[in-house]
Amino acid sequence: MNAVEVEELVKHYGSFALSGLSFTVPKGYITGLIGPNGAGKSTVIKAIMGMVLPEEGRITVLGNAVTGKEGSYKQQIGYISDESIYYEYLSMEQMKRIVAPFYDRWDEALFTKYMELFELPKRKKIKDCSKGMKMKFAIAMALAHHPKLLIMDEPTAGLDPVFRRELLDLLAEYILDENNTILFSTHLTTDLDRVADYVTFLNRGELVFSDSKDEVLERYVIVKGSRELLDPDVRRELVGVRETAVGFEALAKDQERAQALFGANALFERPTLEEIMYYTAKGGNVNASSHPFGS
C-alpha cells in the first residue's frame, strides 16, 4: 500500500516545469526525495501538502485526494517546512498552545519529552532561536501529534552533524511502527545512505528514478578505464563521463550492459548516491576540475 501517490503532476513556474511527474511513497518505509537545487523537491512536497495547486494530475495522501482544501486526514500528517511557518514574535510555548488544540491526538507528554531531549527553552521567542533550534522545535511539534505520515522538506539543513545523526536515529525509531511513513527531501545524500529505504530522484523537474535504494545502487555502476575506450557510441551509453589526463570515470545506468560493453578492459565499482546524483545532474562530459571529490 502507498501512503502517497503522485500521478501525472504538471506545474509550471516560468521556464521550470514538472511535466507529468508520477511516483509513489510506500507505506511503512522511509523515502528520500533527492535532487540538486531547483530540481522541484519543495514544489512537489507543497503539492502533496495541498499548498501548491498543480495544473494537472492527481495526488492521493493516505487514501485521500488532495484538493487544496482542508481535510481531516491532515491531522495524520506531521509536516516540517523548509521555511519557518510559525509566528516569530511568540515563544515556543505560546506557539504550541495555538497549534496543539487543532490536533485530536496531541500528546503533551511527548511534546515535553522532545523539548527536553532537544534542550529547547520553551519561553524563548521563535525569532531569537537559531536555525537548528527552529528545526528542532518544528520536529517536536510534528511528532507530538502522533502522525502516520511525516513529510519533511530539508529537515537536516541547518543542523550540526551531531543533531543530524540524532534526528536520523529518531526517524529510524519512528518508522519501527510499520503504520508510519516518512517522506523527506534533502540534497545531502549521506542522510539517505543512513536511513532511506526508497529514493525518488528529481532533476530539473523530471523524474530520474523512484525505486528501492538497494536496487538503485545495484543497477548503476561506476566505470573506470583508459580514454581510448571512449568513442561516440560508448559515450551515448553513459550517464556522465569525467575525463582526466590518465583515463576516464563514468556512471552507467545498467551494470550488466556496461560489463558487456567494456568487459575486462575497465574497472567497475558500486556508486554512492552522491555519485549518481552528481553525474546525472551534470550529464554529458564532466569537467574534471569540477568534481566534488577532487580530480
Ligand SMILES: Nc1ncnc2c1ncn2[C@@H]1O[C@H](COP(=O)(O)OP(=O)(O)OP(=O)(O)O)[C@@H](O)[C@H]1O
Ligand atoms: N512560488 C514560486 N514562484 C515562482 N517560481 C517558483 C516558486 N516556487 C518555486 N519556483 C521555482 O521552481 C523551481 C523549483 O523550485 P523548488 O523550490 O521546488 O526546488 P528544490 O528542489 O526544492 O530546490 P532547493 O534544493 O534549492 O530548495 C525553481 O526554479 C524555483 O525558482
